[in-house]
Amino acid sequence: MKNQITLLTGTKETKMALHQQLEDILGEFIHIESYAMDEQVLDQIRDDLIIFSSYLIEKEASPFIAPGSHQKTAIRTINYQHIERLLELEEGTSVLCVNDTFEMAEETIDTLKKMGMNHLSYTAYYPGQKNTYDISTAITPGEVTLAPPSVDKIIDIGVRLIDITTLIEILDHFHLKEKLGGMISNRYTGKIIDLSKKLSEMNKQTELLNQHLQQVVDGVNDGVMAIDSDQKVTVFNPFIEKYSGLAKAHAMGKPVHQLFKEPKLLKFMTSPQEEGLYFPLNGYNLMIYRIQWEESDNVIFIFKNSDETITMEKAARKQLLKTGYIAKYTFKHIIGNSPAIQKAKNIGIKLAKTPLPVLIHGESGTGKELFAHAIHHESDRRNEPFLAVNFSALPEDLLESELFGYEEGAFTGAKKGGKKGLFEQADGGTIFLDEIGDISLKLQARLLRVIQEMEIRKIGGSKTIPINIRVIAATNKDLLELIDQGKFREDLYHRLKVLYVSVPPLRERKTDIPALVEQFLLENYTPNKALGKGLLGELMSYEWFGNIRELKNTISYLLTVSEGDTITIDDLPDADFFQRPKKNTKRETTSLVDDHLNKKVLSVVLSLNEALINASRKKILEKLSTEESIPLSEQQVRRVLTELKERGFVTIKRGRAGTQITEAGADYIRKN
Secondary structure, three states, rough: OOEEEEEOOHHHHHHHHHHHHHHHHHOEEEEEEEOOOOOOOOOOOOOOOEEEOOOHHHHHHHHHHHHOOOOOEEEEEOHHHHHHHHHOOOOEEEEEEEEHHHHHHHHHHHHHHHHOOOEEEEEEOOOOOOOOOOOOEEEEEHHHHHHOOOEEEEEEOOOOOOOOOHHHHHHHHOOOOOHOOOOHHHHHHHHHHHHHHHHHHHHHHHHHHHHHHHHHHHHHOOOEEEEEOEEEEEEOHHHHHHOOOOOHHHHOOOOOOOOOOHHHHHHHHHHOOOOOOEEOOOOOEEHHHHEOOOOOOOOEEEEHHHHHHHHHHHHHHHHHHHHHOOOOOOOOOOOOOOOOHHHHHHHHHHHHHHOOOEEEEOOOOOHHHHHHHHHHHHHHOOOOOEEEOOOOOOOHHHHHHHHHOOOOOOOOOOOOOEOOHHHHHOOOOOOEEEOHHHHHHHHHHHHHHHHOOOOOOEEEOOOOOOOOOOEEEEEEEOOOHHHHOOOOOHHHHHHHHOOOEOOOOOOHHHHHHHHHHHHHHHOOOOOOOOEEEHHHHEEEEEOOOOOOHHHHHHHHHHHHOOOOEEEEEHHHHHHHHHOOOOOOOOOOOOOOOOHHHHHHHHHHHHHHHHHHOOOHHHHHHHHHHOOOOOOHHHHHHHHHHHHHHHOEEHHHHOHHHHHOOOOOHHHHHHOO
């Protein structure tokens, strides 16, 4: 008959775990009975050997033990099967050690420390105690239900098992130590060896992963550096060695303030930041980005060489722009907040949502091409090709081959293999037909067919090619007038003008001039160039028949001729510089510029000339105000003088000569 022991524990969970352990190791030689104090206890327990799971259970169960029974309180240790979960916690992590009593919690902590789990900061916790430690992680040997609700993470390391010392004492009690001690010891330590193998394999996998990650970090074409919660360097790849001039061996483990001395850079590294930092370092222009690891105080820094990045972006964009396959502008590039331009932009945004053809009308220099780019960019074809062709820039024969393409041998000089036309290349995207009013009647007929049928036939080809494109056309001409003259097909006009947007001339949106001037200064890399007093007002007084293109050219002129840091009114070009209205264009002037005012101003100029007084705008203003009781601004006087000059009544010169009346002007005064 087998020897027999009785195991007494506090809880059902502990009973099951310890019974299974004893059964696995001693079950062949010893019969095991188990009872949990939480479940039931016999009136009198008598057996060859009674094992208590702890000293507390020994005290509690003593009244139920038959006199003369042999008793032993087990020495318990941590379950090695779950110990790796503690190794996942970072060094210095504060944890609550949860057990059913203070003594058991302290005993668990003592066992963990003796096992070498010294990398954690333990605090004993038991039922009835308040969690006043602000600790969010708890570990427990099977007592999960006792953990306080305030913790976020609970690690169950399993019920503590019976130590090898107690197992050997059990064998000794039954005089089996010499016979079975080695076997039992091997079984017990075998489980530890299995765990060690498992941990060793995990360490190998971790090491391989770390090596792989290090190769990835070292292979990144940017500087990569990381620091831990103590702001000590943990990652330092070759590119950051190059940018900083520091060796990795010197940098690793050092606090960042020992490696970098610049206050601005240190502040960026050691405090949370939302945006990157532009910082020149060791001769390199760098953009530095700060990335906070989630659930950690560790931080990664990415150092990008801005010079190389800009060069790469320019090269890539240059290649794309060469193909003409991308839209360069969005509605954000159309500068201005005047009601006129806002209305046009709002219409353009709405038109972009459909695949229908659009006709853009506006004077030369108003920005029709920008609207075409923006409409494509706002449409659902934004990721598809965008191609533009200017009908006024190419001869008809070349234009036809560019639009429709040609087959090999179609004409002398045709490329081997033929060529795709712009319509075919734009398939799926948008084609922009600029200056559509300049197209010949022959090409109009072919274009009409393409738009109607959505198919093309190459020059010299015999088959039709289906296409899916959106057509945007633009012109500065009156197409209805061209239709009346027989120069433009009415059916093509209606095919193109399914949707329509009119781009306003600059003289109808003068409030946008300050913003446009600011933009042109930026584009000329002179954002700090100051505008002299009254200059902006003078620019806003012009009618700008050349529109935005003329304004841009004027700013380029002013930047070229001005001296110092300020552009003055005296730097403005003569009136001959500015574009005049076309003969069939009605002159748009304010109500002040009428014949009566012309006479008054002309009379003042004549009187000043006769008195040999410089007829400057300032002097003219004074005489108008005091003698004629006509209060005007300097801008209004300039406008009137421009009108008089265009009529040949005055000449406007700089300096002391001022404004001089001509013979025609004097005759006009005498007659009136």
